[in-house]
């Protein structure tokens with residue numbers, strides 16, 4: 017098989033979702049309504065190609081981190097699931113140690129190696145080629161360049177081989193460093209790095225994020241607005257679901273982020289995406305004029321009733337993200353999100369055509385940013401009707417607002433501890449990040 021041959025994936029890319037760690041799920045009996053989609057049969061060669069790539073990689077050639085299985089998702093036709101393995105209990109602790117911060121630690125748990133600038137501390141004797149144990153400084157108190165075994169609170173995340181000596185790393189300014197400092201050979205959790213694997217065809221994404229794309233359900237030829245788009249996981253999914261036909265307008269607030277969206281679009285060969293550095297909250301303008309051609313809408317802002325679908329995947333407190341080794345967010349910041357998110361909706365509702373779909377999603381857990389926002393939206397925009405979602409792999413919304421039981425059942429909440437899914441749910445649907453999805457139709461009112 018040539019890779020290109022397997023790609024119906026060219027027009028229908030595969031999303032790859034990893035499970036982050038094992039949980040003994042204490043499942044409730046809340047009923048879900050799984051709605052099977054037409055199955056896209058995955059080319060067996062694709063699955064075997066991915067398996068071979070991992071099994072041959074150093075991470076999976078040792079017994080501590082055996083190659084994880086690759087499974088087509090039972091409901092989502094364009095998703096492969098790679099369960100994370102671990103924690104691996106018998107990893108040896110080496111005397112030579114590397115310290116990293118919580119962000120680098122989370123990246124390691126997601127399958128990354130350690131880039132040299134990410135090394136916070138290394139014991140004095142570390143040389144290139146040495147076996148090292150890697151620890152995360154969970155309180156952010158380890159100073160850069162630290163050279164003793166660190167005695168503050170720390171978490172072991174696995175073993176690796178130093179590719180640079182301590183001197184290589186700390187004798188130059190951090191901004192001049194590049195390349196891999198430590199190659200993780202036995203991470204605590206086995207999570208496949210997908211960096212070079214079929215990069216024109218697959219996108220690594222959290223499972224609930226792939227559900228959000230399907231819930232929006234964009235069709236070929238439509239105009240879709242992705243209001244908060246970077247790095248473009250959902251943007252590229254939407255364009256793929258549209259078979260690259262129509263227009264996906266992606267907005268984000270900095271040029272660097274917009275460049276990332278476009279880089280991902282180019283990588284996947286998705287030409288129907290146009291990304292702009294633009295405040296989503298200002299995306300609507302009565303005075304704006306839109307090009308007639310649905311594939312070239314031009315720059316934002318856009319006139320009312322321009323889009324067939326709008327996704328507001330809002331900036332949020334991200335408390336559902338996994339893996340997470342620490343969180344330094346202040347209460348003031350946490351409390352700032354609901355009002356910031358609300359700024360986005362007047363424009364989102366205005367640019368949406370009547371009869372069309374708005375999806376709101378977050379990767380956080382708070383009532384204020386999730387069910388509370390749905391309550392506020394329904395009160396503020398009487399034209400919005402809350403509607404059920406397909407596919408439905410999560411659980412209902414939480415009580416605590418004025419939303420009725422029926423309305424809560426229309427919401428889709430993924431608790432990161434996995435116990436709010438139906439008893440027949442697939443294991444990959446219970447071991448996810450925390451996520452929230454609400455779907456609305458704009459009615460003529």
Ligand SMILES: C[S@@+](CC[C@H](N)C(=O)[O-])C[C@H]1O[C@@H](n2cnc3c(N)ncnc32)[C@H](O)[C@@H]1O
Nearest residue numbers: 244245246247248249250268269295296329331
């Ligand atoms: C949850 S992330 C989006 C993730 C993205 N949808 C994906 O799936 O790859 C939220 C994004 O909103 C962006 N953002 C924050 N404020 C914004 C604004 N006023 N207008 C547009 N984007 C904004 C942030 O820069 C961030 O990239």
